[in-house]
Amino acid sequence: MFTFFILKMNRSIIKMTFIFLFIPFCSFAQKGSIKVIVKDTSAIKHPMFTTFNQSELKLISISDSTKMWEGKILKDGSFLLKNIPFGTYNLIFLNTLSGKKVLKGIEITTKETKQIQLAIVNRSAFGCHKCKSKDIVPITYGFSISEEEKKLGREGKLIWRGCVIGLLWFCKNCKSDI
Numbered sequence: 001m002f003t004f005f006i007l008k009m010n011r012s013i014i015k016m017t018f019i020f021l022f023i024p025f026c027s028f029a030q031k032g033s034i035k036v037i038v039k040d041t042s043a044i045k046h047p048m049f050t051t052f053n054q055s056e057l058k059l060i061s062i063s064d065s066t067k068m069w070e071g072k073i074l075k076d077g078s079f080l081l082k083n084i085p086f087g088t089y090n091l092i093f094l095n096t097l098s099g100k101k102v103l104k105g106i107e108i109t110t111k112e113t114k115q116i117q118l119a120i121v122n123r124s125a126f127g128c129h130k131c132k133s134k135d136i137v138p139i140t141y142g143f144s145i146s147e148e149e150k151k152l153g154r155e156g157k158l159i160w161r162g163c164v165i166g167l168l169w170f171c172k173n174c175k176s177d178i
Contacts, residue, residue, distance in 0.1 A: 003176050008170065014091050015135065017137070020138060024103055026059055028064065030085070030086050030087055030111065031082075031083045031084055031086070031108075031111070032078065032108040032109070032110055032113070032114065033081060033082045033083070033084060033113045033114070034059065034071075034074050034080070034081045034091070034106070034108070034109055034113065034114045034115075035074075035078055035080050035081075035113050035114070035115050035116070036057060036071060036078060036079040036080075036081075036091065036115075036116045036118055037077075037078045037092070037098060037116070037117050037118065038055070038077065038078065038079070038093065038118045038120060039119050039120070040098075040120055040121075040122065040164070041119050041120065042098075042120075042121050043119055044124040055073070055082070055093070055094065056070065056071075056092075056093070056094040056095075057070065057071030057092070057093055057094075058070055058071070058077040058091070058092045058093070058094075058145060059071070059084065059089045059090070059092075059106075060089060060090050060092065061087055061088075061089055062087070062088045062089060062105070063087060063088070063092060069081045069083075069084055073075070078110075080113075084108050086108050086109055087106075087107075087108060088105055088106065088107050088108075089108065090103065090104050090105070090106070090112065091103040091106050091108045091116070092104060093118055093120070093176045095120065095122075097122040098121060098122045101118065101120060103116065103118070118119065126168075127171075128173065128174060128176070128178050129138060130171065130174050130176055131173050131174040132170060133172070133173035133174065134169055135154065135171065135172045135173050136169045136170060136171050136172065136178065137157050137158055137159055137169070137170050137172060138158055138159070138161055138169060139158075139167060139169060139170050139177060140159070140161070140167055141158045141162065141163060142161075142163060145147035145160055148159060151155070156172070
């Protein structure tokens with residue numbers, strides 16, 4: 001009888017130990033997601049590059065910078081990052097045309113998808129870094145050129161180069177690629 005009581009008590013202790021060890025792990029395993037909607041507010045759009053091609057989106061944990069998530073682009077042009085543990089993060093958006101934009105201190109505290117609006121301006125808005133002129137046009141590259149690009153070229157709104165991609169903008173004032 002005493003042996004049965006000890007075995008029953010041991011089972012209870014094992015069950016309680018399992019419950020107390022397992023529940024904290026479940027509560028820390030909560031994860032959320034972020035949807036980043038990027039809007040290009042630039043006056044001049046580049047015909048070769050959009051807001052979304054040549055773009056990267058990274059989410060870096062503030063508490064542990066080795067933990068990083070990268071966004072996948074969706075059909076609507078937004079980015080979605082899933083399975084992000086609750087915590088505080090820095091969001092980094094990198095783009096060929098607009099450069100780097102950092103949003104600091106983004107908190108993930110619920111399972112719901114957090115939506116963030118990100119307005120960017122491509123580098124054309126800053127003008128020429130040599131002469132400070134705002135009179136710049138995009139440069140496009142490639143073997144074939146569309147009829148629309150030919151028309152823009154004749155109007156002086158686009159410069160066409162060969163097949164090797166270099167700089168993306170041309171200053172009409174100082175005649176230099178920027």
